[in-house]
Amino acid sequence: MNWKITLILKHLELKIFSGGLQSIALLIADNYRNIMKVMVFVIDDLLNKDLSEVYVKWNEMTINGYTTETYEALHKTYVKISYRLSNKKDVKEQMMKTIRRKAIIKQNNFKKKFKILLKFNYSSKLFEFDISKTFEFINKYKNKTNLDEKMIKGLDHFIQSLDLYFNLLKISTTQGCHIKIYRSVTLENHAILRITNMFYKRPWFSNISVTMNDEKLFEYQSDNGICYAQTLLIIEVFLKKKKSLYLALIQWYDFISKRTLFVYSCFLLKLTEVYNFIKIEAIEDIVHIVPRFDKTNEYLVNKYLF
Structure with a gap:
């Protein structure tokens, strides 16, 4: 698995770990996100088990064994901040609307960014x-x-x-x-x-x-x-x-x-x-x-x- 990670091809939207997982001193949330973008290809054909089971076990091993930063970051973004923005009435519904709004704004900003034309x-x-x-x-x-x-x-x-x-x-x-x-x-x-x-x-x-x-x-x-x-x-x-x-x-x-x-x-x-x-x-x-x-x-x- 470590060998395969080192061979993943480069891409602008992806952080490559040329030294494999062993090169990561601390597996922070950003590292974890980048690894999960390619992990399906890394574990392809490694085990004769259902892929979802492999994913779940690897996910548990990584997060629980190395860091809780991903959980904390997601909790802050999608729970704490959304809760504070609500008026504390019908909290769950308001939080879901806030999350959807953020996702729409993020997607629109992404599209606007790449509509700006540039000469070759x-x-x-x-x-x-x-x-x-x-x-x-x-x-x-x-x-x-x-x-x-x-x-x-x-x-x-x-x-x-x-x-x-x-x-x-x-x-x-x-x-x-x-x-x-x-x-x-x-x-x-x-x-x-x-x-x-x-x-x-x-x-x-x-x-x-x-x-x-x-x-x-x-x-x-x-x-x-x-x-x-x-x-x-x-x-x-x-x-x-x-x-x-x-x-x-x-x-x-x-x-x-x-x-x-x-x-x-x-x-x-x-x-x-x-x-x-x-x-x-x-x-x-x-x-x-x-x-x-x-x-x-x-x-x-x-x-x-x-």
């Missing part, structure tokens, strides 16, 4: 080359020992995927263009899309949800018009006499089975060998996708982050 902000340029030097560039860099296998995979599929994208747009590479590859870009909703070999001692290649074109929806099984992918490269293409293109090279996920869409209420996916460049603006959001440990090419979309 690229940062930390990794590579730069002219389109005519693509083969030379790839042969030079893809065998470097410090490159993560995902970035190498992106370089391997760079030329074919870009040619396909240019053909769809009827753009000729003979007119010349310049390529810049970046480590990250800030999306319109302020989320940061990353492709990096090393971020706090670990690689980080963001998983994303992609808004599908209506004309393409019939070709894919989707989550209400949303499909999932892993980002391999983030690029900016400078074209002569045309607007620059802001693209991401992605590797698509697909549902493993039409019969079994969910495990633990999370979408069950597999990585395909399909690679495409897509526009950055087609990216709906950054998502947290966790590999199923001890299984080959099975992934779950984490629905427990919020």
